[in-house]
Amino acid sequence: GQNIDQPTEMTATEGAIVQINCTYQTSGFNGLFWYQQHAGEAPTFLSYNVLDGLEEKGRFSSFLSRSKGYSYLLLKELQMKDSASYLCAAMDSNYQLIWGAGTKLIIKP
């Protein structure tokens, strides 16, 4: 079957760095997405990786290893507004997104 695993909840301190991991098993693979969802709001796009390696976008970076079925989202210089759920989604061979349950990130001052 198809499956996405990511931690349910993580806690980090303002100004610090946090890494949110995601492992996936899909029928075929056409890339991995990360979305951010603040409580009560719609998910918003953060990143897309289809090739191995690290993609950096400001304070956020996303990494992909296709051979390991593994990705992570790295958030630097954490701010209180980064408190949100982070959703990992892998695109299968039918270009359908398979979503993880999301990681709730709590930032403490």
Next chain:
Amino acid sequence: KAGVTQTPRYLIKTRGQQVTLSCSPISGHRSVSWYQQTPGQGLQFLFEYFSETQRNKGNFPGRFSGRQFSNSRSEMNVSTLELGDSALYLCASSPGQGAVDEQFFGPGTRLTVL
């Protein structure tokens, strides 16, 4: 550009009733996808419409159906509601031209079934 809009934002229904949710995509977007979001389950894909045709379908029972109109607006219908249908229903639109597109989500419709 206006974002994705969904109506209504909140709904309370009782078991056995039916419900219709509406989604208006971003202007120019031709693909609309529907998701069910419940705590601990993540987003579950319902179906995707492109140019009025269902292009992809998730593993939901036939009680869940949808359609798309010529202006790309989409509706989702759930018949014979069950308690387990209580969830946030999200609609997402994308240009739909390429196989891999960023999806833009609406604020969702929160459905409560009593």
